[in-house]
Amino acid sequence: MDIDTPAHGVPSPLLTSADLAGTELPNRIVMAPMTRLRADTSGVPQPIMAQYYAQRASAGLIVSEGISPSVRGQQYLTEPGLFSEEQVAGWTPVTAAVHAAGGRIFAQIMHAGRNGHPDNRIDGGQPEAPSAVPLTRPLHTLDGKIDPVMPRAMTTADIRAAIDDHAAAARAALRAGFDGVEIHSANSYLPHQFLADNTNLRDDAYGGSPTAHARFVVELTEAVADAVGADRVGLRIAPGNPENEITEADPAPVYRALLSAVDPLGLAYLHVTDNPDYPALDDLRPRWRGTLIGNTGEHEATTRESAERLIRDRRADLVSVGRPFISNPDLPERVAAGIAWAPIREKNFHYTSGPRGYIDYPAAREVVAG
Template sequence: MSLEQLFSPLQVGAIHLPNRIVMAPLTRGRAGAERIPNDLMLEYYALRAGAGLIITEATQISEQAAGWDQSPGIHTDAQVQGWQKITEAVHRQGGRIVLQLWHTGRASHPDFQPGGELPVSASAIAINGYSHTPKGKKPYLAPRPLQLDEIPGVVQQYATATRRAQDAGFDGVEIHAANGYLIDQFLKDGVNQRTDAYGGSIANRARFLLEVTEAVVNAWSSDRVGIKLSPSNHGYNDMRDSDPKATFTYVAEALNAFNLAFLDVFEPLPGHELAAEDDRYTPVIREAYNGVLVVGGGYDAELGEAAISNGEADLIAYGVPFIANPDLVERFRLGAALNSPDPTTFHARGEKGYLDYPLLAKV
């Protein structure tokens, strides 16, 4: 099958992409206890610079935002310096890289929090499940609802992280508003039970996302900003919404006003382990949103080509295939076989399953 669309260039905001193949954000937990990007991560990202665009692993915007062991941050000078080495390495290889901004909200645990405090969220509703903390596997606890006077400070954390990302040499940022993390916890009424200006109606539940978006755009430039959404009730992080079609139609239309670089929608295809049983909402978002749309979740080269050809999306995000195939773009180009991933090493430590997948042999 010809992959003419996947290998066509595209201008995405201020960033020129040579192909439509996006490396999806992939949390790997290799940043160490200090959460400082390191040489392991530098080699990992540089090897994948053939992607049209790399979106980094989710990166915490503050100490309060942490909720995953040994994930990287962007809130200290040392972290900025660590990321700067990575962006320079990717750029030397001709790549483009944006930083995903992350606040985990209730998907955290006191073991991650400064002073052992409760994590924060829209409402005091716990995730039904377990957190893998630095001190072991523990049940999630009910979070503390953010107070009205605290919300501007959290919005500012996103803006500050954006300026730090710019200092670190990134080509842009992606606001993580998906997969049951803090912004998603405000968006979806399965978690957001507030009765103030940030709860109840869809407009109120979307208010936090829109305030964060405005702050991030003002901290840099709209053509350097993307947003990630996950509309389906796929259950990850125990998330639900009573009317995803209405919620995400409103959100997509509201985001048009910002003239963003892209909108990134995670809604896995049937057969994916996180595929939802209800309707697909990506077509609704595609109709409502005027800009560049990224889709991901279970696509191979042929499905990605078809999605672009059919007008369903402009860019295709690949996650697990990039874990096992640093040279995924070249393999797609040549129609070469793909390495099989080893899920037992996805969130391990060290080089195994991180830097040891073989590249195509050079003739």
């Protein structure tokens, strides 16, 4: 087993404790949300998911995979939900397993918006979006790839319903034992679609100016904070991320307007994915008074060195790590012991239904013992 010796024996800044809205985290390593699709076709979490998350409970904080707040928000049939009591019951042993292993876990609430498809919804319904602007690339279904459909432009009543669905899902998350929730306003999902140039062509109060583009996310965040308490709510953003054909020519004015409105709420954290074309961490960090989670993994592989640099340079208070947590369930222990991070093996099994590529990555101590 390879050992990475820390320079001059200096302890890693990733292993120092941190306060998150009154909860002490044992380290500054956050497990980033990653789609894994191990629920059943009703969006009910399966027992294997409890083992997966418990294996990774040494993270300072786990942010779950994206969870649909409603049938309207579904992206995949086997994506877990928080809109039925069966789903809440399915999540309860997952959160209990994480807590029994000493961890903390937030539920990421994720509405697909135009990324949805009738074949990926329990009700077979048409996806909704800020404007009737479709994707052009094929979408994945259980039966293979399929052409996207035209999303229905949301009415103000639809907007209110989506906000209410998020608040209801947040309350359900706490009933299921989650420690809090993260609003997924990044990576091309519905809130990001309101923030972006090409997916929001509205000329009403939710489109046009930077403040209007930010309005949906502001109202959504306020509603979720009212539902469960601001100290149990995180907000994730990824300014300038072009995933799923999103275009943001000049993100700064919109995201500055967004932070100006939500910073006073006293949220648990802001989760920011950096972008080489728009250095969001540098621009937005001075505009955020609370805890900031930094992520650079969308554009370059996260390493121990890059994660430590974010903390040492004070660009973030916590660092979220995604794909390395797949193959390194005990990532903080590996950092503490100076053990090299194991590479991901079978990438074809990231989104399948079984244990392969999911719970079969051993902890470092198991490799050494073997």
